[in-house]
Amino acid sequence: MRFLTLAVSFAAPALLAQSTSGSLTGLVVDASRAAVPEATVKITNTGTGVITRTASNEAGAYAFPNLPAGEYRLTAEKQGFRVLALNAVHIEVGARVALDLQLEVGATAEVVEVSAQADSPLSYVTPTLGGVITERKVLDLPVSSRNVLNLTTTMPGTNGANFNGARRGNLNVQMDGINVMDARINLGVNSTIFASVDRVAEFRVVTQPVDAELGRGSGQVQMITRSGTNEFHGSVFNFHRNNALNANNWFNNLNNVPRERLIRNQYGARVGGPILKNRTFFHFLWEGQKIRGADTVNTTVWTSAMRRGQYRFFPNVQNGxxxxxxxxxxxxxxxxxPAAGAQLSTINIFNVDPQRAGFDRTGLVQKYIxxxxxxxxxxxxxxxxxAFYTWNRPNSFDENNFNLKVDHNLTDRHRLSFSWSNERSNELNGFMPQNYxxxxxxxxxxxDSLFQGTLTSTLSPTVVNEFRAGALRPRFRFFSPWEVDPSIVATTGGTPFGVDFGTISDPINIANDPQGRISPNYQFFNKTSIIRGNHNYKIGAQVWFVSTVGFNSFDVLPRAVIGxxxxPVANFPNVPGIGPNQAGAQNILxxxxGSVTNFRQALNAPGGPDPQYLAGEPKQxxxxxxxFAFFFQDDWKVSRRLTLNLGLRYEFYGVPYDPNGKTVGLVGGSQGIFGISGTDFGSLFRPGASDGALTQYRGIGPNTRNPGAQIYNNDLNNFAPVVGLAWDIPGLGTKKTVLR
Structure with missing residues (x-):
């Protein structure tokens, strides 16, 4: 046997194609570089033992367009030639590798063993820029959050939520080919499904895509989750952090407040292996996290004397x-x-204004006291x-995540994979934290839940089809303090209401209200790869059914604002020496x-052609x-050194609408925004002009009186051509200098 070393590396990914796999293409040639047709090319996943076969065509071209990420052994053989075997061929997520196979004349019983090394980006066959965080890096790089997305900033061109300076909305984050971003709130690089270091095998970051398969953003993050192999592997882990060796901060020491608390336990277990060797594999992960913390806060309260109605001050001196x-x-x-001889004055605050001669009659204030x-x-x-009550306010976070992935080879031509996730978490004092x-x-x-299934079918040696379906359902619910304990709010006539005090921290935090959202995203994708001569054609389509349902209850709970x-508060100017403290005394009184300056409540309508505004109805x-989108891509190997990437992509983004009849538009379209002045920008800044009409709104879309109207017209011309090349410049050595 002969032992050679061959440098092999991988291309940047085809990400919006949602491909969780890589591709391997090339030519089978003889010693004179002539094409060798009908050679049998076989690639074996060394972890699972799964074998995929193809044959070179009349131009000597072969292709494996859908290979799961992993390590492989590649062989090529034909009668009259020695068998060529390449070991340690590593296919990364989204990689597109060009690898020519040169056969030597000889008996097929002779085998030429080659060691392939995936360490040269000069073998890339696409101008797309990006990089891969491999499994080893995922496990070895320190990430206290255990979220692999925090590692994206280690890639060139990334800066937090921005890739190469693009807006955070131009990002597309996927897991196993399914978009996992929040469809309602733009959070940049994020995943509603926890991207644990024990779940994600590897991921690729793309900062400059040049591929018709890509879309939905110029920045791409593609993660693949772990799969089982023919051997059982797993781990059990627990990471513990406490504050035993932490020092207290200077301000807490000053105020005799104990140090803040942070006790975190991150724990779990995973196992993967065969169900049927060389055929069916699984990987299961359970991961949990418990955090018990306490943060120092300052809550404003009344002093002991003030709680009895005793207001204190030094005459004609501002309290400090x-x-x-x-x-x-x-x-x-x-x-x-404040000065020698100054005497402290104390008044009964209820003896000043006869309209305010005691505590509130409901007993609420005394209850809070x-x-x-x-x-x-x-x-x-x-x-x-x-004064302040300084204390360490407790908070907690409990999380449990369950993830399962199963890969099954139906036959040597059809491969099925599905993954499932279910995640649950509860966080205390993270929304409207308590004051007392x-x-x-x-x-x-x-x-949160995620499901995806992928069927990859080799229809012929030159045609491979990939179909994927996925469902993402992230759900968030923010419970207010009075939902957790209804007894803490005031009631009048059986109606609960919140109270906004002026001189103390509100006993019940009413800074926000109950809210929640669910944003299901159903995704379907199909791609067909066809090899013809030196052309690798790909044609595909994708459909998204994106929706979001959310509500908030801002001011649905009535608000009583104290004032x-x-x-008006009477008689305080007659109090001797109160001077600079008069306003403070009046506010405390x-x-x-319980004097109320205003009482407010928001009324919302559930929707429909004739909306009715109701008390207690949340704002939904x-x-x-x-x-939907479709694309066509041709990776044309013009010569041994030159590959052209040609493609066309079309995308359609439907006009968003509210199915409950709450979509609103302008009467007269965009011209209506100029109001009485006219109908265009030339009408602005014309005092006295009255060429137009007052701006008016109307309900539009489903479940309104104008069901056929839209916020704006459909945009139907979103075509995007793609032209790229990868040229191994001759005269400088093979794959020494490549122009993209």
Whole structure:
């Protein structure tokens, strides 16, 4: 046997084709570089033992257009020639490799063994730029979050959510060929399905695509998940972090507050192996995470005296906390005379204004006072009547993810693969965190699922078809504190409502309201690869059914905002020496007395041609937008050194609409936006002009009185031609200098 070394490497990916595999093409030639037709070319996955066969055509060309990422052994043979065997041929995700096979005259019983090394980008046959984070790097590079997407920034041309300066909306992130991005909120490089380092085998980042198969963004991230092999492999892991050796921060030490807490456990197990050797394989991963933390926060509360209605001040001196330039209280909360001989004044705040002669009559304020902790930090508030309660607010996060992948070879011509994910997480105090201990915790729930199935069929030695279907269903739910515990909010006449205080931190955080969303994305893809002579044709199509259903309840829970309202606070100017503290005293009185300056509530309509606005109805928004694309690609090997990449892509993005009749458009189309001034930009800035009409809105789309109308007209001319080349410049050595 002869042992040779051959440098082999891989092309950048065909990503929007959603291909989770790579391709291997080339020519079978003899010693004179003449084509060798009808040679048997066989490639064997060394991990699974699965064999794929093809034959060279009349031009000597062969192709394996859909090879799962992994390590292979490649052989070529024909009567009258020695068998050529290449070992350690590594196919990366999305790779497109050109590898010519030269047969030597001899007996077929003789085998020429060749060691192939995947380390030279000069073998790429496409001008697309990108790189691969291999399995070894995925496991070895430190990522505390265990999310492989954090490794995208190690690739040239990436900067957080931007690839080569493009907008974050120009990104396409896929897992096993399925887009896994949030369809409602543009988050840049993200995946609604957790991209764990123990789940993702490898992934490719593309920063400059030149391929008709690509679309939906100039930046691409393509991940493939782990598969089983003929041997059982697995791991059990637990990563623990605590604060045993952490130092407290300077401010906590200053205020005698314990150090913040962070206890994190990331744990799980995975196993993969054969169900039927050389035929059916599986890989299963369970991964969990528990976080128990506590962050330091400052909550403004009333002092003990103020809770009894006793307002304190030094006459004609602005109250100041212990950090003020002129403090009226020391760090322990004891009154501090701002000048020699100054005497502390105390008034019963309920004896000043007869309209506000006591606590609120509902008992709500006194209920909150009972739950209110005593101040422990007099470096906030005014020191004498309000101060800080500094504490470590607890938070928690619990997550469990289950992932399964099964690969099955139906025959030597048909390969089936499917993967499934189910993820659940709960986060406490991550949405509207509580202000007081034990009162008003919120909750975030996330429930995500992903399914994808792929059927790859070798229809003939020169025709391969790939079909894929997938369903992504990310679900988010944000529970407000009063959903977790309805008893914490006030009620009047049986109707719950929130209260917005003016001088303390609200006992119940009403900064936000319940909300949620689900954004299902159903995807279908088909691609056919055809080898004809020196041409590798690919034709494909893809359909997306993208929708999103979301709601929020902003102000659906009525809000009572504390203040003077229509009845001004009386008599405070008559209090001797209150001067600079008058406004503060009046505001506290309004809070204690429950004086309401306004009461608001949002009314929403469920939709329809004749919407009715209802109390308690959340604001719901649903959007649907069908999309489809098709492409044609020809990778033409013009010569041994030159490959041309020619293609055409068409994309259709449907006009989004709300199926519940909540889509709104302008009467008269875009001309209606100019209003009474006219109908175009020339009508602007013309005082007194009245050529147009007042801007009016109307419901458009399904379930409205104008079902055939759209926000804008369909855009039907989204054609994108592609021209690229990879030229191994002659005279400089074989694959020494390549122009793309």
């Amino acid at each position: 906390n212990a950090n003020a330039l002129r403090p009226t209280v020391d760090v322990n909360g004891e009154p501090l005379a 009972e739950a209110m902790p005593q101040p422990n930090n007099f470096r906030g508030g005014d020191g004498l009547n309000t 201990p034990g009162l008003g915790e919120d909750l975030i729930q996330q429930r 003077a309202g229509g009845v 309004n809070d204690l007395n 928004r649903s959007w649907k937008a069908p999309e």
